[in-house]
Amino acid sequence: MSAAPAVSTTSVPTAPSTRTAVLAIVALALGGFAIGTTEFVTMGLLPDIARGVDATIPEAGHVISAYALGVVVGAPVLAALGARLPRRRLAMGLMVAFVVGNTLSALAPGYGSLVLSRFVAGLPHGAYFGVASLIAASLVPAHLRGRAVSSVMLGLAAANVAGVPAATWLGQQLGWRSAYWAVVVIGAVTLLAVLTVVPSVPGRSEASIRTELGALRRPQVVLTLLVATVGFGGMFAMYSYIAPIVTEVAGRSAGFVPVVLLAFGVGGVLGTVLGGRLADRALFRSLVGATVATGVLLGVMAVAAGNALALIVTVFTIAAAASTMVVLLQLRLMEVAGEAQMLGAALNHSALNAANALGAWLGGLVIAAGLGYRAPSVVGAGLAVLGLGFLAASAVLRRRELRAAA
Structure with missing residues (x-):
């Protein structure tokens, strides 16, 4: 790419x-x-x-x-x-x-x-x-x-x-x-x-409204929005339940929750800065890497959540990977939306809010099923894998477009 x-x-x-x-x-x-x-x-x-x-x-x-x-x-x-x-x-x-x-x-x-x-x-x-x-x-x-x-x-x-x-x-x-x-x-x-x-x-x-909304007919735009909604939804599946993960899985008091949230916030700042630099070097490959990293780290979270120090480190790295992903998704949508770049950049935030709802809902389902507070992280890892599937489809489509243009 x-x-x-x-x-x-x-x-x-x-x-x-x-x-x-x-x-x-x-x-x-x-x-x-x-x-x-x-x-x-x-x-x-x-x-x-x-x-x-x-x-x-x-x-x-x-x-x-x-x-x-x-x-x-x-x-x-x-x-x-x-x-x-x-x-x-x-x-x-x-x-x-x-x-x-x-x-x-x-x-x-x-x-x-x-x-x-x-x-x-x-x-x-x-x-x-x-x-x-x-x-x-x-x-x-x-x-x-x-x-x-x-x-x-x-x-x-x-x-x-x-x-x-x-x-x-x-x-x-x-x-x-x-x-x-x-x-x-x-x-x-x-x-x-x-x-x-x-x-x-x-x-x-x-x-015009017609030409702007016409970007939604572009397969690459739709695939990238699916990555944002499904792949990024994995992070929200875990993060929506971070407070009970801290108190029920790690066994710490509610006063420890702000410490974990601070680690998440600092990781988000680092990931946002990193995302811009990676985008300037290799946008699509970096997006794939960030999605892989997010999925792997969510899997690690399911294991590491029982230890307070490991929990902080894992939450920090998940935030860094996920925030990198947000920036890369924003730029990817601006790239594939054609002339409707503002719509593409704006749609990223629609997709991320849909990801919030999807992740929280799926995380709640597995908790309600009695699988415990580690289960949302496993769900999150699975959603990241689905996001990779949409990225693979995007890469295949891109190769076909290049061959057709040649």
Whole structure:
């Protein structure tokens, strides 16, 4: 396969300086930090939210599902609708929608309104990362595009290390609504930063909803989305049940869970940085390697979970491999989506949220069947193997396409 992602991007009118490119990418990554914080802080504050809106904890869990559904729906729709718009303007519009959704979340008077507001907050998630990835790629030379895109994604990874713990602590001290207000502030700062330091980048004037959504007819796009949904779903099969794995399998107290989550967050940051560098060298081969590594490590997790130190090391390496996979999937979709690159980049986040739902559901099934808390990791390894199957099909199809072109 290609040695670097063959991503054609709409360039800025004049090549920006290195300083301008760095500042612009940092501004875009700040938006990713805000999005990552709001996506995961709800999980840490679920009991507080349940009490605040007079709901049970399982009912409050629907608040998380509503956000994920917003991502799945919003990513393709908003990316297709916004393809013709200037990209900085689109990024700002999506961040405005994000701020509005989180403001409504902080003000929600009851359970129903909170569920609806979380759906609204999730709508711009995927499209923002799509347009931010394209802007970042347009600011650097072709051989650095993988690193530029991974730098935007680094905001999402950093949220798990700093944003989510800080917002969770704030919500516990000042009430769960304060966590969403904190996200609103970060979103507003992002909006100002994007306006100030991100260069103007034109959209695709010839784009239409039909041509954008036409990318979904491309077999390579569909296969890559299946890798993201099924192959990456394996990580969520394990991670969704990390708290009981710590307490029931490793035999540690609930106070040890944050330590494991911190290891996961740090591994995610490392994997995001690594993913960009690997993409610039060999995108497809690196994606295969990351999928293999994720599957193998999930298998190891089923054995190592009983030892606290081994658990931390394994969770760290799973996070690194899986985060590498996220960046590579993003760039692979941008590569195979043709002219609909923003849609391809946005769809990655729809697929990852579908992976979240699939992995958690399958993990819950094996636990309910009495197979214990190690079983979701075995399920995760199996899902990674299925993801490899879709990658193999993609490689075979690519060889046929090259022979046909020759």
